[in-house]
Amino acid sequence: MAKIIDGKALSQHCITQMAGDVQALKENGIVPGLAVIIVGEDDASQIYVRNKHRKAEKIGINSIVIRLSTETTQLELLERISLLNHDPKIDGILVQLPLPSHINAEAVLDSITPEKDVDGFHPVNVGKLWSNRAEIVPSTPFGIMKMLEFYNVDPTGKNAVIIGRSTIVGRPMAAMLLNANATVTIVHSQTKNLQEITQQADILVVAIGRSEYIKAKDIKAGAVVIDVGMNRDINNKLTGDVDYEDCFDKASLITPVPGGVGPMTITMLMQQTINIAKRRALNDTGNKR
Ligand SMILES: NC(=O)C1=CN([C@@H]2O[C@H](COP(=O)(O)OP(=O)(O)OC[C@H]3O[C@@H](n4cnc5c(N)ncnc54)[C@H](OP(=O)(O)O)[C@@H]3O)[C@@H](O)[C@H]2O)C=CC1
Numbered sequence: 410m411a412k413i414i415d416g417k418a419l420s421q422h423c424i425t426q427m428a429g430d431v432q433a434l435k436e437n438g439i440v441p442g443l444a445v446i447i448v449g450e451d452d453a454s455q456i457y458v459r460n461k462h463r464k465a466e467k468i469g470i471n472s473i474v475i476r477l478s479t480e481t482t483q484l485e486l487l488e489r490i491s492l493l494n495h496d497p498k499i500d501g502i503l504v505q506l507p508l509p510s511h512i513n514a515e516a517v518l519d520s521i522t523p524e525k526d527v528d529g530f531h532p533v534n535v536g537k538l539w540s541n542r543a544e545i546v547p548s549t550p551f552g553i554m555k556m557l558e559f560y561n562v563d564p565t566g567k568n569a570v571i572i573g574r575s576t577i578v579g580r581p582m583a584a585m586l587l588n589a590n591a592t593v594t595i596v597h598s599q600t601k602n603l604q605e606i607t608q609q610a611d612i613l614v615v616a617i618g619r620s621e622y623i624k625a626k627d628i629k630a631g632a633v634v635i636d637v638g639m640n641r642d643i644n645n646k647l648t649g650d651v652d653y654e655d656c657f658d659k660a661s662l663i664t665p666v667p668g669g670v671g672p673m674t675i676t677m678l679m680q681q682t683i684n685i686a687k688r689r690a691l692n693d694t695g696n697k698r
């Protein structure tokens with residue numbers, strides 16, 4: 410149906426284009442390289458990392474996965490990152506979150522050189538995004554912007570409301586929608602009268618982490634509803650933060666879970682790896698491959 414924002418299909422479309430881009434780069438002797446570091450045995454993280462590796466291979470990106478044990482020290486992790494920072498074959502470095510609690514995630518993320526920070530989590534890249542001069546941005550909100558663009562939703566002048574203020578989704582989403590000329594509101598767990606605000610949203614992005622929390626009564630008729638949530642119910646079924654069935658008739662466009670934001674997240678990670686490789690190829694003087 411025309412109402413559904415099909416992240417899987419759009420992702421496939423982007424992948425076909427990227428594979429062509431990578432082919433062209435390879436003809437110029439450049440192979441985009443992505444390094445993913447995973448510390449520990451977290452099941453969900455293992456699945457994401459496997460999906461990323463598979464998609465990268467499909468596109469022709471040189472993907473390496475570094476698996477480290479839960480006991481890895483922060484110093485050991487910092488040393489691995491330092492090696493990758495200096496490795497001319499690596500364009501993008503991603504440290505899968507969450508990290509074990511004995512490791513300071515901020516210190517680790519800050520140690521990735523901003524030029525290779527494919528997640529866009531480094532303070533330099535966060536600052537550039539908020540200054541509307543972004544180079545590398547977080548993949549999840551970037552994928553959402555691509556979805557809006559592909560489905561002809563122009564944020565200009567629209568009321569965009571984001572539920573959730575995390576550094577990986579809510580905050581960068583707000584910056585991107587602001588840069589795209591929306592009127593932006595972020596709401597969170599301390600917000601009073603949350604429903605009154607969400608009911609005004611022309612574009613509603615939901616990133617809370619609570620299964621099927623947003624119902625039809627919470628949204629405006631005709632709203633574009635983007636569901637970032639990934640929750641497992643008691644039967645291990647994947648659910649979003651939006652009650653899809655309940656909201657379907659009232660929304661003008663809506664993303665499903667699975668098959669919505671998730672596939673685009675991984676796809677945009679690949680897109681940014683390619684973009685970094687292109688940029689580095691242009692600037693390559695000292696840092697020879
Ligand atoms: N599909 C994808 O690509 C991705 C999916 N996800 C999924 O998206 C969801 C959110 O992830 P993430 O941003 O990392 O989550 P966090 O847990 O970091 O942040 C959740 C945010 O939601 C707010 N919140 C929690 N409960 C409520 C409530 N009842 N009303 C209003 N706000 C509330 C919190 O408020 P406060 O700040 O006050 O605590 C917080 O800002 C998760 O389900 C996650 O699995 C995440 C990343 C990528």
Ligand SMILES: Nc1nc(=O)c2c([nH]1)NC[C@@H]1CN(c3ccc(C(=O)N[C@@H](CCC(=O)O)C(=O)O)cc3)C=[N+]21
Pocket residue numbers: 456457460503504505506507528548549639647666667668669670671672674675
């Ligand atoms: N450094 C870092 N960067 C991240 O971008 C990052 C991270 N850590 N930690 C965890 C979150 C979560 N995340 C997802 C990626 C893909 C799907 C995805 O592929 N979802 C599919 C299928 C999911 C399934 O079937 O299990 C879908 O929604 O259709 C979901 C979520 C990236 N994250």
Ligand SMILES: [Mg+2]
Pocket residue numbers: none
């Ligand atoms: Mg999280």
